[in-house]
Amino acid sequence: MDSTFNWNPEQTLLEKVRNLAIKRGQSPESIISEAVRLYIETQLLETVDDDVSDPLIGLFAATPDLAIKSEDILQNEVTEKSGWTSKKPQQ
Numbered sequence: 001m002d003s004t005f006n007w008n009p010e011q012t013l014l015e016k017v018r019n020l021a022i023k024r025g026q027s028p029e030s031i032i033s034e035a036v037r038l039y040i041e042t043q044l045l046e047t048v049d050d051d052v053s054d055p056l057i058g059l060f061a062a063t064p065d066l067a068i069k070s071e072d073i074l075q076n077e078v079t080e081k082s083g084w085t086s087k088k089p090q091q
Contacts (some may be wrong), residue, residue: 009017021028063069 017028017031021031024031066073
């Protein structure tokens with residue numbers, strides 16, 4: 001499907017699109033299509049995130065089985081210098 005748009009971009013933006021197209025060996029149209037596709041995907045993800053009622057969901061990136069493997073992860077990651085140390089009481 002071909003569509004034609006009348007687009008009057010800022011000159012610096014147009015130059016950046018042209019330079020990127022040359023660098024990648026693509027047409028400016030393909031660069032703009034990719035940018036629009038990525039923008040729309042990002043907007044759709046933000047819409048899904050807005051529907052989440054708990055603001056802490058997704059705050060930390062981790063594997064889905066983090067809770068199951070937590071003890072193993074701690075044993076593998078903790079060293080003698082990790083965590084709190086005990087100090088002798090001052091007299």
